[in-house]
Amino acid sequence: MAKHATPLLDQLESGPWPSFVSDLKAQAAKRAKNAENIEFQIPTDVVEDLLGILELSFKHGRTHWKHGGIVGVFGYGGGVIGRYCDQPEEFPGVAHFHTMRVAQPGGKFYSTEYLRQICDLWDMRGSGITNMHGSTGDIIFLGTTTPQLEEVFFELTHNLNQDLGGSGSNLRTPADCIGEARCEYACYDTQALCYDLTNEYQDELHRPAFPYKFKFKFDGCPNCCVASIARADLSFIGTWRDNIRIDQEAVQAYIGGEIAPNGGAHSGRDWGKFDIQAEVIGRCPTQCMWMEDGKLKIDDRECTRCMHCINVMPRALRIGNDRGCSIFAGAKAPILDGAQMGSLVVPFIKVEEPYSEIKETVIEPIWDWWMEEGKNRERLGELMKRQGFQKMLEVMDLKPVPQHVQEPRHNPYIFWKEDEVDGGWERDINEFRKYHKR
């Protein structure tokens, strides 16, 4: 018999999609039974009370959580989000219900050995409820009490060789796509770069000294599976600057229908015979492809590397060999002045260990500028908007190139600086008056 009746939540147990309600109920029953004799360090019925308070929210159409900002682990400004319920008498098991962010491994690959260690720790010292994963990418431990925060942290660092992730005005836990680990489109090793920068900047990640949050995300190619261009203050998107590699025999195999287009992604409907003209050449945004004497030709200098042709014919077309990444700055979600996409800052940079050029000529000059000029709670993208793209190029000592803009400015209101104008601004009015009467 469940501790709280949950008639509304119960209605989410039916239907084919995995039901979090069923999962929570099973977890609650497992804790109540405690077949393994775990010495639970927070209330045994925490999951029952979680279901109970969620049911109350379903009934009221309102949340029952309050924020708390003090709790954390000593010396870290992030990684813990304080949470209290507003009905602690009825739901004492979730009176304190703090979140911990645990830094996820690159590519979100796991061994079952490690996952079980995480589960053992969290069953004993927390609710046993997680998010796999949070929006930023961390493993989320959902719900424990204040005294357990240091205990969990101690066990993570001492027994699991594992640190917390970021929250608050920090570098947030960087996240990457699967990259070279299992993707033929990856133009650099996203996991290696992500891991290196995460470790290089641990101080920035744990001890907040930024005006606001700062995110790195690493996409191996312009398909952008981790959405870096939409949500990272600095987004690293793989690209290449030589030629797409073409296997003409495989092109013919696609044309002949021997290989399904787009890796078979469209097999759920009969789209008719593959038509290379309509589906690839005609859809190329720069019209830089054509067939000639039965061969597919690409004018690579005109290609903008949108990935469409490669996505459609992965066995015939491959990314180039001279690879690196483009770096975009300033993406953010809408609040306040509207959402911003990342803007291209570095068209091409090689991604090679120890990544000194990326750190010294891109990341650190940008941080220095933002830390000094950024207002409280101003994201990089907002500072770029307030002080201008030109200012960012200036602090980074980068030469402006047409790749930086979608199109040149719409107005001629150029704020010339005095040293840009021959002779400067100091002039002799009397000399002028010799030729121009008052």
Add this chain to the structure above:
Amino acid sequence: MAFVSSGYDPSKPMENRITDIGPRKYDEFYPPVIAKNKGKWLYHEILQPGVLVHVAESGDEVYTVRVGGARLMSTSLIREICEIADKHCGGYVRWTTRNNVEFMVADKAKVQPLIDDLSGRKFDGGSFKFPVGGTGAGVTNIVHTQGWIHCHTPATDASGPVKATMDVLFEDFQKMRLPAQVRVSLACCLNMCGAVHCSDIAILGYHRKPPMLDHEYLDKMCEIPLAIAACPTAAIKPAKVTLPDGKEVKSVAVNNDRCMFCGNCYTMCPSMPLADTEGDGIVLMVGGKVSNRISAPKFSKVVVAFLPNEAPRWPSTTSAIKKIIEAYSAGAKKYERVGEWAERIGWERFFEKCELEFTHHLIDDFRDPAYYTWRQTSQFKFTD
């Protein structure tokens, strides 16, 4: 329950403290076939919905079976995933950016037993634990935020609407009949922890009432300058308020017309709650994408200004989403994303095809960028 120490001594927090060690290194957790062939993959193919093969230069193959799941997940379920991964996959497993779980095997003969095992597991309530799918031109798992399970400023739940929506879209999770992939996301308030602003379909929680003011307690619970500073639109100012008993207290006043319902003041000041049964609900946004494929990444656009929170299954929301997907499926060309389709046929036609009402709330009036969203050409289409 007796307290069990981890070894941490609260009186000496810095003793033996380990800090700044970061995450575990990625390559500790690579399955052998991944470790061996990293950076040397030739091509991939989707063999059937939810099943991929990647082929390496060495001739090695890795078969991936992708399953959907709730991102809110218990350790019991993670342990079950471990059990499956031990049984079939040599003790390795991974998660995708969109909350899917991927089981990988290097031997084709192991694929079908793995699929059978995964597909056969159900929760007591009847739903699948590990539905196979989420690949190619279909609907994959929804990325989302916390909602009522854990957040203090949500305007809707997250796990509930996600479950309800995926039940309605389930067929398209397991088929690949759409013109291109459709990425659905949910954020439970406008702060958008989930960064849903570039999704094909975004479900966004939205408050519509400014905060209530608990004048009697406000100055006791909150530091008024912090509440004022938290407001992004400078709508809060200090005020002296006379309570019903005649006592004058320090509090705040909110310029309600300037409130954008973000809840940032509530974060700093628990005496300013804004959640409301009738006020809160859902905004639907459509046509965003993050890929650079064919066209540039796009923001999602608001196409439904408000739908009520209808727990537990949000039928108005799920039926509007279903209508959009069916109209898109019928009208878009192969490879065309929802936003590309809407731009090609024109947004006026989009509203007609999706049978959505156009209202004044859908015309942008927020700051400078609004101007560029109004129609500034004589080219438009007539609709019925």
Add this chain to the structure above:
Amino acid sequence: MEYEEAKQKLVEELTKKLKSKSKFYFNDLANILGEKPRDAKKLINRMVTDGVLEYWSSGSTSMYGMPGTGKQAAAEHEEK
């Protein structure tokens, strides 16, 4: 700036401001110290380790305050 001097200056200024608020952004502290952010950070980190300052986090933003000051502790039921 020497650590002890910085500590004294910061505690003095924050105590003066306590009447209206107890939580401050990093930049407010750097301005009080009159140091560039990177230099201020070293001093402030040490003050956190020494228990002179503690963090307060909204989840999205971080602030600093002197332990035990302000109204948040009581409101969050975390008074020590």
